[in-house]
Each structure stands twice: as C-alpha cells, then as structure tokens.
Amino acid sequence: METQNGDVILQNSEKSQNSMKRNGPLETIDLAAALETPKDAAKVISRALENEGFLYIVNIPDFESAELLKATKWFFNLPLNEKMTLARKAFEPENVNTFRGYNPVIPGGHSYKEAFEIGMFGDFDYDKHKKKTYIDSRPLMRDIAMEGNVWPDYDPQYPKFKDTIIKYCDIYRKTGEQVLQLIALSLGLEKTALDHLFQSNILAMFRLLHYPSRVNFSRSEIPDEAIDGDELITTGAHADSSYITLLATFDNWGLQMQQKGVWIDVPPIKDSLLMNIGALMSELVGGRFRATIHRVVDLGKDRFSAPFFYSPSFDADISKTYDGKDIERPGQYKKYGPWMLKRTSQFKEYSSTDFGVYLEK
Ligand SMILES: O=C(O)CCC(=O)C(=O)O
Numbered sequence: 001m002e003t004q005n006g007d008v009i010l011q012n013s014e015k016s017q018n019s020m021k022r023n024g025p026l027e028t029i030d031l032a033a034a035l036e037t038p039k040d041a042a043k044v045i046s047r048a049l050e051n052e053g054f055l056y057i058v059n060i061p062d063f064e065s066a067e068l069l070k071a072t073k074w075f076f077n078l079p080l081n082e083k084m085t086l087a088r089k090a091f092e093p094e095n096v097n098t099f100r101g102y103n104p105v106i107p108g109g110h111s112y113k114e115a116f117e118i119g120m121f122g123d124f125d126y127d128k129h130k131k132k133t134y135i136d137s138r139p140l141m142r143d144i145a146m147e148g149n150v151w152p153d154y155d156p157q158y159p160k161f162k163d164t165i166i167k168y169c170d171i172y173r174k175t176g177e178q179v180l181q182l183i184a185l186s187l188g189l190e191k192t193a194l195d196h197l198f199q200s201n202i203l204a205m206f207r208l209l210h211y212p213s214r215v216n217f218s219r220s221e222i223p224d225e226a227i228d229g230d231e232l233i234t235t236g237a238h239a240d241s242s243y244i245t246l247l248a249t250f251d252n253w254g255l256q257m258q259q260k261g262v263w264i265d266v267p268p269i270k271d272s273l274l275m276n277i278g279a280l281m282s283e284l285v286g287g288r289f290r291a292t293i294h295r296v297v298d299l300g301k302d303r304f305s306a307p308f309f310y311s312p313s314f315d316a317d318i319s320k321t322y323d324g325k326d327i328e329r330p331g332q333y334k335k336y337g338p339w340m341l342k343r344t345s346q347f348k349e350y351s352s353t354d355f356g357v358y359l360e361k
C-alpha cells in the first residue's frame, strides 16, 4: 500500500503543474488557469463531482500551506487552560461564546480531535451579545449563527496568529466564490446564477483541527466505534452537511473517501485544497453531484488539517433545486440558517449547546 500511495503522490505533484488533467484517482483544477478558461475548469468540476465527489484545487493565489500550518500548530500548542478561555459555552459554562471558538477533545468516541472555529462576523461583540433576543430564556438561532469570533491573547512571540487566520479565511472564501461560479457554469447556468445564495452574512466556517494520536492508548480506552479492522478512526464516516468544503490536509495522509463501498486514501498535495460538496449542495443540484462519505484515520502521530465550509447566508432559500424543482426534506426548512443550526445541534460536539427552541423555517 505504501508503494502504491507513494506512486500516487509522485503522479500528483507532477500533474499539479499541468492543470485539468486526471490526477491519480482524483481530478485537479488549477485555480489561476480556471480564471482564463472557466468553461474547461467547469467540465472538470462536474466530472469530478459526478464521479469521485472530491477533487484537488492547486495554484491558489497567495495560499501557502506552510504559513497556515504554522498558525494552526501555534494555536493547538497553547496550554489547555488558555484554549479553554476560548471554549464554547457548552464546554466552559462561564464563557459566553455559544457557537464559535474552541472545542476541546471529547474522549470516548470515534471522533478524537480538538478544533478552533472561526466565522465571518468579525470579533465577538459583547454588547450585541447582551442584546440577544431570548424566547423562554433561550437565545434566537439567528443571533447565535451570527456570533463573532473569540481570539487568543496577543503573543509577542508570534504576533501574526489572528492576521494569518483572517488572511486565510479570505483566501478560502475567494476560492469558494470562484468555485461556486464554476459549479454554476457546469450546471449550464450563468456563472453568477448561484451567487445570490451567498450575498451577505454568509455562515461559512473556518475550522482548524488537531487530531492527537491514540495509537499508544490501551485498548480499553478506545471505543469500539473507533476501530474498523486495522484502522483506528479519528473522524468517523460522514458526508459534509452543507455546500462546498475546501480542505487543507497539509502534508498529511489520513483522509479516506468511500468509492463504491471501498475506503481509498486521499494523498496530500503541497499547497492544494481538496474540494468536496455537502449533502445540501447535492440536493440543490437534484442529486447530480455526490456528497461523498469520508473519514479520517489515526496516523500514529499528531495530524493537523484546516477545512473551510463555504456556506450560504442565513436567509438563503434552500427550498428549490437549481432548476426550480421543490425539494422535500424532513422539517421542510426553507432557509439555510435554521436548517444548518438544526443539523449542527445533532452532532455530539454540540449536544449540550442551547440552540434555542424557536425554529424559524
Ligand atoms: O481532517 C480532515 O482531513 C477532514 C475533516 C473533515 O472531514 C471535516 O471536518 O468534515
């Protein structure tokens, strides 16, 4: 397997010079070239999303994964008590940030990771927080979704953390905007046809991840659900929820995607972002594109990654497919925000979060 994987990574780095060709098991698009020849890139995107459901994006202006990795490692290296000052309220009841911030490792599940999550609404605003609307003493979902970000204290040893993260939010977001237009083209629409979903106040989420390894744990400390044959799982099999996911895996293996029921390694490619789509985007395109199931396995060492979930505005209308057919779904949510919060509240990390009982539809 190692030789085979080694071959794949070699092919990938060779081919990344050469845009829009088949790239080992996955397609690649060159983002800078896609601006020049968007129709060609759109064809690659639709072929990839109809088949594997994953592709690489390379040649992303200003994207240097080493810079982002440095910031990611710096954050997770902070002492736990410092990180806990940024923890979401569910993990640290004295804190006021409910939706964005730090998620510590939760022992005992297939998911074994810590995360720092950043949204698109600037810094945490304590005055706005105090003015939140409550119904039966529970905050409105809309207010939670638009919560700002908490940041670690300024560190003169590494003053660039916040600026670097904001810079990468911007790079990912621009990449998302460009990819969305390529997707619109690939559906035979005008390139700006889907832009209205992402007009303002987008609920995109940037997530830094650190997976500590459990390989040296005793068997009794590892839950059965984290074991699949020889593999130790650190993020269980799932499809992403929302629209477009852009993922930096840095130089790490560990990501596996399911193809025809078989788990396939997704090799790292330097300075690339992996792209896949979530279940909602799959619905929006009438099932034409796949929201591919994937998981992460324990590599026997610390693993870092940085996904960005490029998600639309709270009020984006999710009731119809791109070609105007009604979408039937449990709960009949018509707007993205309530749908997303309902879905998020079902995840273990959010099980103790109060998302409010007032479900706008
Ligand atoms: O860490 C990774 O490589 C993948 C993470 C992932 O699938 C997710 O956060 O949805």
Ligand SMILES: [Fe+2]
Binding pocket: 238, 239, 240, 294
């Ligand atoms: Fe995922």
